[in-house]
């Protein structure tokens with residue numbers, strides 16, 4: 304006999320209501336947040352936006368979004384969740400500019416804090432003088448920090464390639480670019496932080512005051528606290544930049560020259576490099592902001608589909624005295640072994656140079672090619688493994704570089720403060736190798752699947768060949784993998800988590816720690 308549909312429907316509704324209560328035990332709690340007296344506001348209409356990031360592959364909906372009007376708003380929210388204890392599933396993710404790649408700034412079912420709301424107050428203070436610095440909110444974009452400090456003829460010392468990232472977002476990782484070989488990463492160029500721990504305490508810290516928290520938070524993947532303010536080192540800003548690119552077909556000469564330059568006393572101000580595999584029309588592959596003074600020569604250069612290595616350097620200068628810079632550049636270039644016909648140069652303002660990737664962003668956005676999946680992989684490869692790595696990866700695993708840039712440049716470990724949480728290889732010189740792939744939806748799922756498969760092969764190769772690399776902007780799905788990533792520093796990392804965020808409320812998107820929830 305067929306069952307009547309009415310009782311079935313009632314049963315289904317009853318089950319659904321039980322399930323929804325079961326799956327959302329925090330529903331009344333999120334309502335109570337809305338009634339909290341705060342300077343900013345909680346919203347729910349924008350939860351889907353808070354489940355997006357640059358990687359565009361992971362989308363975890365939070366229950367609510369906090370737009371803080373003050374540091375006190377964030378502290379009160381964290382304290383409230385902490386006081387709810389393990390009976391609540393709520394977690395909290397600070398969201399900077401959401402340029403994470405795998406949901407690191409998301410909080411499944413929890414609360415996302417829009418740190419940029421704090422930055423909106425334009426609450427920056429520049430201190431000129433002998434040791435200049437800027438005090439800025441954790442949600443401030445680096446481009447805005449630069450514009451503000453330039454008004455005083457000053458600029459931060461260490462950068463990322465792209466400036467539309469927040470202070471808190473890059474300091475939670477490391478913040479590296481072509482200046483890091485000399486200045487260290489951004490986490491080595493911070494004097495002081497204001498941090499909200501996972502217990503909701505607001506703590507000022509530096510290398511002399513609450514030093515353990517200070518060092519833990521730097522490179523700490525958001526695990527120990529939310530950075531609400533940072534004091535960042537500044538130096539006099541140059542006016543102009545001579546921007547140079549030269550090409551190599553021989554990997555050994557390329558890396559030897561890079562290493563020579565990063566260890567020299569008198570050298571360039573910025574040193575990077577990238578790999579071009581099986582591409583014709585070299586000019587088309589360059590970031591659109593680089594316009595060499597000799598475009599005809601550049602457009603005639605034919606790579607014949609080979610793998611080429613581009614060394615990229617800059618020298619800062621004062622346009623009133625260009626001769627000194629020209630002499631220094633000539634002297635440095637004379638020591639390098641690039642293909643002689645491939646010297647391409649350009650001159651731009653310091654601001655234009657630092658904000659160079661934004662030019663590409665504008666172009667990609669206009670073509671609908673910015674908000675697409677980005678299966679990126681960033682590795683820190685020790686110097687002793689870089690040749691084996693290059694041999695296997697360039698031309699074999701990767702047979703062309705049409706999916707996006709592949710950066711490759713060396714860094715000096717001595718410029719990294721080993722008290723911070725950042726994990727790097729155990730060798731004085733190591734390379735950043737960044738596979739910055741895009742997977743346009745127009746090429747279907749195939750391009751994403753292909754890029755991920757290639758990355759898997761690269762990681763497998765590193766394991767098999769015992770290349771002791773570390774992931775930068777690390778992404779793992781199990782605690783075992785995280786333990787391996789931290790190696791001998793895992794116990795210390797865990798111990799600090801217990802001290803500063805004992806309920807594992809903060810930055811759940813990394814999936815390093817799971818909030819312990821009491822069964823209801």
Ligand code: FAD
Nearest residue numbers: 399400401402403441463464465469471472478479525530
């Ligand atoms: P989000 O993605 O919003 O957050 C990242 C992590 O930090 C999350 O876990 C989040 O919870 C946490 N977090 C955010 N704000 C805070 C805070 N105030 N306090 C504590 N934790 C916080 N990196 C480099 O080093 N060098 C580069 O040259 C570089 N170039 C890039 C170019 C592009 C186009 C992109 C997309 C990324 C690039 N990155 C680079 C990586 C970038 O530094 C990281 O993805 C960084 O986390 C992004 O900053 P965000 O403000 O968007 O942070």
